[in-house]
Amino acid sequence: MNKKKIQILATSDIHGYVMPTRFAHHTNEALGLAKVSTIIKEKRLQAPTILIDNGDFIQGSPMTYYQQKYEKKEQNAMIEAANALEYDALIFGNHEFNYGKEALQEAIQQSQFPWLAANIQNEHGKVFTKPYIIKEIEGIRLAILGMTTHFVPIWEEAKHIEGIHFQDAFEATRQWTAYIHEHEKVDVLIVAYHGGFERDLATGELVEADTGENQGYQICKEIEGIDIFISGHQHREIATKLFDKSVVQPGTKGICLASIELTVEVDDKDNIIAVTHEPFLIYLGEETPVDAAIAQLNTPIYQRTEKWLDEAIGTVKGDIRLKNAFDARVHGHAYVEFINKIQMAVSGASISATSLFHDEEGGLPNEVTMRDIVTNYIYPNTLKVLRLSGNDILQALEQCASYFTIENGRLAVSPSFKYPKAQPYNYDMWAGIEYTFNISMPVGGRVTTLTRKGERLDLDAEFDVVMNSYRATGAGNFDMFKNCPTIKDIQTDMTEIIADYFQQHPVIEATCNHNWKVIY
Incomplete structure (x- = not known):
């Protein structure tokens, strides 16, 4: 019997923060994609790795605001960083639509990775981008299915999502989970959902109005065939098991990185005997070094933002x-x-x-x-x-x-x-x-x-x-x-x-x- 190790790393709700600062006064805070990158690179040395961002990536910081306001013709700074980090997939968050369809389409076109949106459809009823991707690592087939809270139309300017339709995330997850298991024969199914939990994870007690904004608990409880559940949107810090699924939510602004460690047991003929997984959160500190390569990419737009902010x-x-x-x-x-x-x-x-x-x-x-x-x-x-x-x-x-x-x-x-x-x-x-x-x-x-x-x-x-x-x-x-x-x-x-x-x-x-x- 042999064991194979695979890592699933996830960020969520980065909200445009690359350098370790909230743009107030401190410039070495325990946050930002440039520091997260250092940990990602260290983790990649340990085992084969899949890297996913779970949405709300391109909007939210003074830097992203400045670029969209004054430098929008340049390469999107967040996508430039994501390409350098070699993300395997990015999920649409609700804030991805804040700058409008044109800005979002440009970000998608600049990306060297797929954007996943199984419950987002275009005006022709087709999936907006891709619903899922398949990754094969060490002979193990893994599916990554992307979902977004369907409350986006409630919050977003109508012109920003004209011609875009959002299907109920729970129903879409159930349909696509069944489809993937029937047609793709995967060993591990990862659901990356830009949404959170409507119930207490320990007691199951409803902790917010049951509106459908956050359906994570219902998805984990009622849908079979999901192994790993990456959540977001609520900016919580979660690493736990729920209904035998590994569940993570890695806060906001890159204060931590979610890691799910997969162990796949195979026999001498490489047949899978068992798959186990454990979720963790890895926190940044002030002492966490900035990845110089990511910082160098970000420095020009960051410096212009800093100058603008001090006007x-x-x-x-x-x-x-x-x-x-x-x-x-x-x-x-x-x-x-x-x-x-x-x-x-x-x-x-x-x-x-x-x-x-x-x-x-x-x-x-x-x-x-x-x-x-x-x-x-x-x-x-x-x-x-x-x-x-x-x-x-x-x-x-x-x-x-x-x-x-x-x-x-x-x-x-x-x-x-x-x-x-x-x-x-x-x-x-x-x-x-x-x-x-x-x-x-x-x-x-x-x-x-x-x-x-x-x-x-x-x-x-x-x-x-x-x-x-x-x-x-x-x-x-x-x-x-x-x-x-x-x-x-x-x-x-x-x-x-x-x-x-x-x-x-x-x-x-x-x-x-x-x-x-x-x-x-």
Whole structure:
């Protein structure tokens, strides 16, 4: 009896981070594809290897934003790095579509590896790219099947996915798994799914609304014939077994690398006796060296990005820096008011809603650069003005109020906004109205006051409200927005809108009118 070793390595949700920095101040952080590459090269010396990226690869960092904005005719920097790393396949993430079809098609054409999308179809009903590939290593046949959460149309601008259709990921996985086993006679089936888990992996308890955005648990439980399940989208760090499948999810921005070690036992005639697999996560550290070859490829666009980020934009009088995001969500903050003020100014709407995208420190210093803007406003959102009824506004506020709970007599973030994925961006703060949340009341009945200009808001009246394009789709459990008419669609990235605002108002004053209260 002989044993053969094969490694499956996986990245996911890299979001455009190559160099070991978040583009704030530190330049040697434990993240980035250039450091991940060092580990990949070391692992490749140990055993035959398959390398997969599980999506959200080409969008998300200031560098990718800069290139798409100013250097889009050049070779895509992320694809250049991926080609150098010799990926075997890349899966479509939902953010792959953010820059539009033309940018995505160029990235695909530049790639020296296949993009897999078994549940994404073109306008003719054909698979958008390839559903799966077969790799034969050491006489072992392995299939890699690619899937993407079918919630992309809920979040994405319609023009970015025109003619593209997304099939239910669970149903597509079941169909293609059966097809592969019937027609390909594989020894190992790997499903790489840009989606996460809707249930607790230990208890099976539902931990988010059963919408279909994340179907990983259902796929692992109900579909036979899958050996390895690579997940993503939720930015979690997972390496475990679930229903006899090896399951991984390697965080975000390259903070770790997923590794599944396959052991194939064969007899003297090379017939397979048994296949076993174990999942691991390999974490980067500050001491992890940068791969010089990847860094050299990335340096030109990285340096231009750094120079652009340090360009001065404007001045703030007063304090608009953000130290405590939770406190800002409870009491209001000058930075939040500033964003809402810009949204109302550019749209003409008299009511606005915005959110803080993360829980880290942020806001703007007194001398503002592009770095300050893009590190605070991290998503490529545009703006939309929706016509809402007063009741729509009330229901949206009730959804926002569900962000809070009371733990040990103190105000805290509801578990549903922390697990299985942190969702601070799904709590909105509003301007142009006044309101009070009483968190001691049941969810759905927490808005105890709602006024506009001191008068009780008419729930039957209509109001034009500006918000980012993500929220305007109804994403984040804001279903009340889905069928509301769009009055204005502002097709300019929010970072550019903020920069333009500073050009028109080179000096702004920090103000906060505290138009809402959270009590308990």
